[in-house]
Every structure is written in structure tokens, then in C-alpha cells.
Amino acid sequence: MAVTSSEFWDRVAAGYSKRPIADTESYARKLAATQALMHPNMQVLEFGCGTGSTALEHAPHVSQIVATDLSATMIAIGREKAARAGVGNVNFRQSGVEAFEAPDGRFDMVLALNLLHLLPDRAAALSKIHRLLKPGGVFISSTVCLADRMWFLRPIVPIMQWFGKAPYVSFLRVDTVLQEVVTAGFEVQEHWTHSRANCLFLVSKKVGIG
Numbered sequence: 001m002a003v004t005s006s007e008f009w010d011r012v013a014a015g016y017s018k019r020p021i022a023d024t025e026s027y028a029r030k031l032a033a034t035q036a037l038m039h040p041n042m043q044v045l046e047f048g049c050g051t052g053s054t055a056l057e058h059a060p061h062v063s064q065i066v067a068t069d070l071s072a073t074m075i076a077i078g079r080e081k082a083a084r085a086g087v088g089n090v091n092f093r094q095s096g097v098e099a100f101e102a103p104d105g106r107f108d109m110v111l112a113l114n115l116l117h118l119l120p121d122r123a124a125a126l127s128k129i130h131r132l133l134k135p136g137g138v139f140i141s142s143t144v145c146l147a148d149r150m151w152f153l154r155p156i157v158p159i160m161q162w163f164g165k166a167p168y169v170s171f172l173r174v175d176t177v178l179q180e181v182v183t184a185g186f187e188v189q190e191h192w193t194h195s196r197a198n199c200l201f202l203v204s205k206k207v208g209i210g
């Protein structure tokens with residue numbers, strides 16, 4: 001009965017695209033913090049873009065956004081939304097983080113919003129993000145950290161996964177994510193948490209040349 005990640009996200013995509021933003025105040029704060037670091041010549045990569053709502057918000061502030069997601073259905077909905085909104089500088093591509101390839105140093109900014117806790121190999125993903133960024137490039141993430149507050153869900157999630165009702169998810173602590181980002185070669189610029197799910201918003205900068 002357990003489903004793969006792409007099957008799970010394909011199945012929930014239509015509902016996800018209609019779901020209202022749970023914490024509008026924090027969402028607006030994240031958009032503002034991100035756009036404060038954007039400039040009109042910027043090349044941005046978003047991993048796990050979902051149906052592209054956030055990419056479409058950011059599009060007027062940069063040159064191009066390559067918006068990627070594992071789920072073909074999420075990407076199809078994103079393309080429709082961009083066409084309806086008349087946004088031409090968001091280039092949607094179906095790809096998992098793991099399979100995505102681009103030249104080193106290709107991007108000025110990488111976004112991973114509500115994604116890192118869904119990846120089985122975060123170290124590999126963070127290393128790829130570091131490689132894809134220019135020196136001094138910005139990495140912005142938003143990560144649900146369930147281990148700090150919602151640890152009681154830990155025995156329930158595998159049952160939900162077996163029934164195809166939950167995706168792969170890691171129970172992370174805020175300190176763990178901060179440490180992993182630093183270990184991958186980033187300098188933390190700003191971080192704060194919000195919501196019951198203890199979501200960590202993190203702005204960091206690539207240090208070193210690797």
C-alpha cells in the first residue's frame with residue numbers, strides 16, 4: 001500500500017494547490033525577507049516548488065526562476081498558473097533534487113521551501129545546493145522541525161505512510177538543520193521559527209568556493 005514520494009505528491013497536488021496558506025503573516029514575512037535580497041538580474045533556482053505559488057510571487061523581482069519539483073502534476077498545475085497570470089520568467093521543470101543537474105555556480109539564489117524534511121539525503125541535497133550557487137549566493141529554506149514539538153507523531157507517521165497518507169518525512173530539530181547547513185558550507189544570516197509545526201525559516205550565504 002505504501003506509495004513512492006512522486007506518487008504521493010502527484011496524488012495530493014490538486015488539493016495542495018487549492019489549500020489556503022495557513023500562516024499568512026509568516027508567509028508575508030518570508031516573501032519580504034527573500035525579496036529584500038533579490039535583484040533584477042538574479043538567476044534563481046527553486047527546489048520542491050509545488051504548484052509554483054511562491055515562484056510566481058517572486059518572479060517580478062528577478063530575471064529568471066527555474067522552478068523544479070519531483071511531482072509532474074505539481075509542475076503541470078504550476079505551468080497553468082503561470083500562463084493564467086501571464087508570468088513568462090518562471091521556467092518549470094519536473095525533477096527531484098537528486099536528479100537535477102546544472103553547471104556549478106549557475107544560480108544567485110536557491111530556495112527550498114517546506115522541503116528539506118522530506119528528503120532522505122539532506123547532506124547530498126545541501127552539498128548540491130552549495131555547488132549550484134555562485135560564491136556569496138543565497139540559500140533560503142523553510143523546514144518543518146517536528147522533533148522539537150510534535151515528537152508524538154513519530155509512531156503515527158509510519159502507519160500513515162503504509163496507507164499512502166503521508167510522504168517520507170524526517171523528524172528534525174532546529175539545531176540539527178542549522179548545524180547541517182553550516183557543515184555544508186553556508187553562513188547563517190537570519191533564522192526564526194513559526195507555527196505549531198515549528199517551521200524554521202533560514203537565510204544563509206554560500207561561503208567558500210566549493
Ligand SMILES: C[S@@+](CC[C@H](N)C(=O)[O-])C[C@H]1O[C@@H](n2cnc3c(N)ncnc32)[C@H](O)[C@@H]1O
Pocket residue numbers: 005009010047048049050051054068069070071074095096097098112113114115118119
Ligand atoms: C510541502 S510541499 C511544498 C511546496 C512549496 N515549496 C510550498 O512551500 O508550498 C513539498 C513539495 O516538495 C516536493 N518534493 C518532495 N520530494 C522531493 C524531492 N526529492 N525533490 C524535489 N521535490 C520534492 C513535492 O512534490 C511537493 O511539491
